Amino acid sequence: MFLLKLSLSNQSLSASNLKSYSPDAPAYFIADLHLDPTRRSAYDLALRFFKHIRQAQAVYILGDLFEYWIGDDAGLELYHEVISELLGISIAGIPLVVMLGNRDFLLGPQFSQATGAQVVRNDEYLINLAGEPVLLMHGDSLCTDDADYQEFRQQLRSHKWQSWFLSQSIEQRTEAAKGLRKQSQEHSASKTTELMDVAETTVASRMIANNCSTVIHGHTHRPAAHTDIECNTRRFVVGDWHNDHAFYVVHHQSGLELCKFDGQREI
Ligand SMILES: [Mn+2]
Known part of the structure; x- marks a missing residue:
């Protein structure tokens, strides 16, 4: 893995959300677990992963930890096993x-309280990994070629829609979530894979805006470590979780690396 030459202004390092961790212990980056208690194998694999990483420097979950979360009042009970594993990490x-x-x-304040997690509500989160600024994102906001999706996303992220949704009963919300997932599946089936991938120009502009050369994201379910030698940038994509394996990104003393977890070997 090549070393990055970065020209960083002190100003960007003093950003309020920039955290600093020493490189001695690994930091883990995962996303798209899509946990669902009815998909037991993938759920158990995730529980094993959380037990494995108790020596971590930090754990970053880059979105879609859950298949759906219709509010803290329903989610904390439905996903109680994983909530207690996450609390174990915090403890x-x-x-x-x-x-x-x-x-x-x-995901709301009760989720944060029950797990000890810091929930990041911005699409972008800049961290400092052993002196290097690294941009973390879920990744759906990078899929700007898909205009219909971006419009739909904006609607679901609006205060108006969310307060209407959360005012419904758990039963109504469960039904509505099923409808949304069906809509999302139909939407995906009608689009080309290129259209649903991240737009490279958007990725580049977000890296410039954040004054960094490395981004880690999920969402596309296409695990990879992309290097743009010309621009001197890197884009790590963590994978979604299957019954018997998942791709995650780890930062250790030799840098960032895309790895596979199969629940068997130590990580
Ligand atoms: Mn996603």
């Missing part, structure tokens, strides 16, 4: 950062 003193995905953007 172990490991900073746990959770970003919102397009499935679980309604």
Whole structure:
């Protein structure tokens, strides 16, 4: 892995959300677990992963931890096993950062309280990894070629829609969530894979805006470590979670790396 030459102004390093961690212990980046208690194998794999990483420097969940989250009042009970694993991570003193995905953007204050996680509500979160600024995102806001999706996303993220949705009963919200997921599946089936991928120009502009050369995101379910030698930038994509494996990104002493977790070997 090549070393990045960065020209950073002191100003960007003093950004209020810039955290600093030493590189001694690994930091983990995962996304798109899409946890669903009825998909037991993937759920168990995630529980194993959380038990494995108790020596971590920090854990970053970059959105879509849950298949759906219709409000803290319903989610905390439905996903109680994973909530208690996450709390275990926090109790172990490991900073746990959770970003919102397009499935679980309604994670609220009770989720934070129950897990000890810091929930990031912005689409972008800039961290400092051993001196290097790294931009974290879920990734759906980078899919700007898909104008219909962006419009739909804006509607679901509006205060008006969210307060209407949360005023419904749990039963009504569960039904509505099923409808939204069906709509999303139909939408995906009608689009080309290129259209639903991130727009490279948008990625580049977000890196420039954040004065960084590395981004880590999920959402597209296309795990990869992209390097643009000409622009001197890197884009890591963490994968979605399957019954028996998942791709995550780890930062350790040799830098950032895309790795596979299969629940068998130590990580
Ligand atoms: Mn997503």
